[in-house]
Amino acid sequence: MLYSVIGNYSLLLGLFFGLVLFYLSVINFRNSQVLDTKILSFTFLQFFLVVISFLCLVLSFVVSDFSNETVFNNSHTTKPIFYKIAGTWGNHEGSLLLWLLVLTLFILIFLVKTKNQPIKYRILTLVFQQIIIVGFFIFLIKTSNPFNHIYPIPTEGLGLNPILQDPALVIHPPILYLGYVGSSIIFSSALAATSLNLVSKKWASHIKKWVLSSWVFLTLGILLGSIWAYYELGWGGFWFWDPVENVSLMPWLALTTLLHCVLVLEKKLILTSWVIILSISTFALSMSGTFLVRSGILNSVHTFANDPERGLFILIFLFSLIFLSLFIFFFFHNPSKNNPSSFSLLSKETAIIINNWFMMYFLSVVLIGTIYPIFLDVLSSQKISVGPPFYHKLIIPFLIPFLLIMAIGPKLKWIKSNLEDKIYLITLLVVSILLSILIVKNFSSNFLINTILISSAFYLFFITLRDFFIKGFKNLAQNTAHFGFSLLILSILFNNLFSTETITNLKVGETFENSKTKIIFENISQKKEKNYKSIIAEFTIQDSKGKMENLSPELRIYNQPNIVTSEADIKTTLLSDKFIVINLVPNQEFFNVRYQVKPFMLWIWISVILISVGGLMSFLKKEYEK
Amino acid sequence: MYGRKVKLRFLFVVLILITLILTTFLVLKSLEENVVYFQSPSEIKALSELDKKKIRVGGMVKKDSISINSSELKFVITDFKNEINVTYTGAIPNLFEEGKGVVAEGVLNDRNFFSASKILAKHDENYMPPEVKQALGEK
Numbered sequence: 001m002l003y004s005v006i007g008n009y010s011l012l013l014g015l016f017f018g019l020v021l022f023y024l025s026v027i028n029f030r031n032s033q034v035l036d037t038k039i040l041s042f043t044f045l046q047f048f049l050v051v052i053s054f055l056c057l058v059l060s061f062v063v064s065d066f067s068n069e070t071v072f073n074n075s076h077t078t079k080p081i082f083y084k085i086a087g088t089w090g091n092h093e094g095s096l097l098l099w100l101l102v103l104t105l106f107i108l109i110f111l112v113k114t115k116n117q118p119i120k121y122r123i124l125t126l127v128f129q130q131i132i133i134v135g136f137f138i139f140l141i142k143t144s145n146p147f148n149h150i151y152p153i154p155t156e157g158l159g160l161n162p163i164l165q166d167p168a169l170v171i172h173p174p175i176l177y178l179g180y181v182g183s184s185i186i187f188s189s190a191l192a193a194t195s196l197n198l199v200s201k202k203w204a205s206h207i208k209k210w211v212l213s214s215w216v217f218l219t220l221g222i223l224l225g226s227i228w229a230y231y232e233l234g235w236g237g238f239w240f241w242d243p244v245e246n247v248s249l250m251p252w253l254a255l256t257t258l259l260h261c262v263l264v265l266e267k268k269l270i271l272t273s274w275v276i277i278l279s280i281s282t283f284a285l286s287m288s289g290t291f292l293v294r295s296g297i298l299n300s301v302h303t304f305a306n307d308p309e310r311g312l313f314i315l316i317f318l319f320s321l322i323f324l325s326l327f328i329f330f331f332f333h334n335p336s337k338n339n340p341s342s343f344s345l346l347s348k349e350t351a352i353i354i355n356n357w358f359m360m361y362f363l364s365v366v367l368i369g370t371i372y373p374i375f376l377d378v379l380s381s382q383k384i385s386v387g388p389p390f391y392h393k394l395i396i397p398f399l400i401p402f403l404l405i406m407a408i409g410p411k412l413k414w415i416k417s418n419l420e421d422k423i424y425l426i427t428l429l430v431v432s433i434l435l436s437i438l439i440v441k442n443f444s445s446n447f448l449i450n451t452i453l454i455s456s457a458f459y460l461f462f463i464t465l466r467d468f469f470i471k472g473f474k475n476l477a478q479n480t481a482h483f484g485f486s487l488l489i490l491s492i493l494f495n496n497l498f499s500t501e502t503i504t505n506l507k508v509g510e511t512f513e514n515s516k517t518k519i520i521f522e523n524i525s526q527k528k529e530k531n532y533k534s535i536i537a538e539f540t541i542q543d544s545k546g547k548m549e550n551l552s553p554e555l556r557i558y559n560q561p562n563i564v565t566s567e568a569d570i571k572t573t574l575l576s577d578k579f580i581v582i583n584l585v586p587n588q589e590f591f592n593v594r595y596q597v598k599p600f601m602l603w604i605w606i607s608v609i610l611i612s613v614g615g616l617m618s619f620l621k622k623e624y625e626k
Numbered sequence: 627m628y629g630r631k632v633k634l635r636f637l638f639v640v641l642i643l644i645t646l647i648l649t650t651f652l653v654l655k656s657l658e659e660n661v662v663y664f665q666s667p668s669e670i671k672a673l674s675e676l677d678k679k680k681i682r683v684g685g686m687v688k689k690d691s692i693s694i695n696s697s698e699l700k701f702v703i704t705d706f707k708n709e710i711n712v713t714y715t716g717a718i719p720n721l722f723e724e725g726k727g728v729v730a731e732g733v734l735n736d737r738n739f740f741s742a743s744k745i746l747a748k749h750d751e752n753y754m755p756p757e758v759k760q761a762l763g764e765k
Binding site for chain 1: 649652653656659660661662663664682692694695696698699715716717718720721724
């Protein structure tokens with residue numbers, strides 16, 4: 001009870017300080033040459049209030065205070081304490097409070113970290129950021145207040161959806177949000193810099209840090225979600241082109257493009273319009289991601305219960321922000337008149353620009369595939385879904401030039417270069433092609449496209465690998481990220497080519513056998529935990545070489561809410577994963593068994609980690625130039 | 627006649643236009659080929675002609691209709707007006723139950739028999755696919 005009241009009032013006070021800050025900054029922007037010290041204190045106070053509010057919600061969850069509607073809907077007394085705490089952001093209201101927490105934290109960090117920046121720029125960024133923050137405060141308090149009361153007070157809560165009770169999903173939302181919300185700072189800062197005509201090399205190297213940190217968090221956030229889907233959803237895949245996944249990929253693509261543009265801007269003072277447009281779109285995509293997931297418009301297998309009023313609010317809010325930013329872009333942005341340097345066709349700039357266009361293309365494909373069904377539904381009330389073939393067909397062919405340019409681009413110099421004494425470029429290409437032919441030749445289907453695709457991925461792989469030895473610490477960050485990307489593409493390709501799957505229905509004691517595997521269903525046992533019963537099945541798998549392996553997937557029957565989940569059993573080795581999952585067939589003796597051998601699964605995760613490590617290294621790198 | 631710069635710029639604009647048109651064409655073309663339409667059993671009954679395109683059928687799993695053997699699963703999808711028999715080979719989601727909503731993806735054999743290649747799982751017992759909700763709401 002008490003916690004809810006405190007939490008609620010700190011939220012209202014936070015909103016109040018948001019408005020005060022907005023007012024103060026506008027005054028300060030007009031008159032003063034120094035930053036009003038009150039601004040910094042109030043920003044800290046606002047952050048502090050949101051922290052209190054957040055802690056109150058956590059405490060309400062910990063003590064299972066069911067007079068709080070959010071707690072009632074998402075918690076249960078028998079839930080382990082770890083998931084009581086994590087349940088705080090496992091639901092709509094709590095996750096938005098987390099958004100707000102990160103928003104206020106980031107603007108505080110921004111103000112503290114930008115002492116050397118022009119005063120007007122800092123204040124203006126704060127103004128834009130406060131517009132976003134106040135919008136979120138109103139959204140939270142009006143449509144999804146986490147501190148709503150219910151009376152009479154229920155004695156027991158409804159419980160948290162069991163598939164969310166998982167360590168990976170505990171840290172997935174906060175990490176992802178750090179990425180999303182980081183893009184809000186980039187957005188505000190880009191708008192401020194544009195209005196003040198400050199877009200310069202200096203600004204680029206300052207905003208680069210924010211771009212990099214958001215990018216690293218976003219990458220890791222997507223990775224965690226993907227790992228979770230792999231072992232928890234029991235489909236044995238890591239990416240389904242599901243709308244909810246797509247909405248996290250879109251800001252990532254925009255942010256990746258932005259990252260490269262900022263790097264160019266830092267060196268060359270070109271691509272300023274790109275940088276601004278991309279800063280705006282990254283944030284717009286992050287916001288619409290939240291909108292699409294939370295509004296219930298998306299027909300996704302990930303969709304949880306939701307509410308249209310929220311969707312409408314976010315939509316209006318989003319459109320006003322986009323309108324504001326476009327207004328600023330068109331009226332204040334004046335691209336540098338003295339076009340400082342033209343560059344020849346064979347240069348690093350060209351390579352980056354071409355690949356930017358490719359990434360924009362990938363982004364539009366994902367965007368169209370995600371929102372086309374919504375439009376069609378609204379316009380003609382036809383229900384459709386867009387599946388993986390659409391994305392594969394449109395994205396895969398263009399990955400080939402994309403990878404090749406990614407391999408050669410960094411070898412080129414700025415402005416103008418020639419490719420003399422670069423024989424190794426050709427040697428490595430030949431090696432890559434030969435190697436891929438060797439690997440793919442046993443597969444009759446799609447021989448040509450697979451060979452070319454794998455060759456280009458290998459090409460990038462070898463070139464970046466070579467650079468590790470030749471160049472050592474020079475460009476290490478970029479090289480690590482690009483190496484990680486080539487490894488990712490290779491792992492995904494091999495994973496797709498060489499995965500095998502067996503699906504069958506078995507009773508206890510039965511055996512399934514085909515040419516490659518023998519699956520013996522040994523027995524089942526039961527176990528009782530605090531908030532679920534589990535049925536553990538024991539399987540012995542024999543592969544074609546006669547090697548035996550014991551796997552024991554599990555079915556969990558949760559008491560509140562009454563849901564059955566499958567826990568896959570996965571044996572991971574360096575080269576491949578053995579994945580088995582069972583499902584209950586209602587009222588029958590049969591169990592539905594799905595067994596998969598998935599090569600290079602581990603390397604998909606490792607490569608994404610490598611990519612983010614690349615970003616992290618670049619983030620930590622000291623600035624050489626002044 | 628024109629300077630080199632103008633020619634170059636013109637070429638650039640033309641190139642961009644061609645790329646745009648090509649992209650739009652490609653995207654729309656593969657959208658057309660790869661989208662999966664959703665239909666309720668009643669809509670299928672009313673179809674004038676059958677083709678071998680992939681569709682999704684949604685509704686409720688009829689009570690006492692599930693039967694299973696080692697290789698396939700059979701059940702009936704109903705929207706309380708019409709029914710369709712479904713045969714399915716593959717992984718069965720946990721929330722697949724009699725009397726609950728379901729979406730199956732596959733091809734029609736005729737107006738009464740459907741071969742499914744995928745059954746869609748859902749995450750939340752309270753959640754019903756919007757299509758199913760609508761199909762049932764129309765009854």
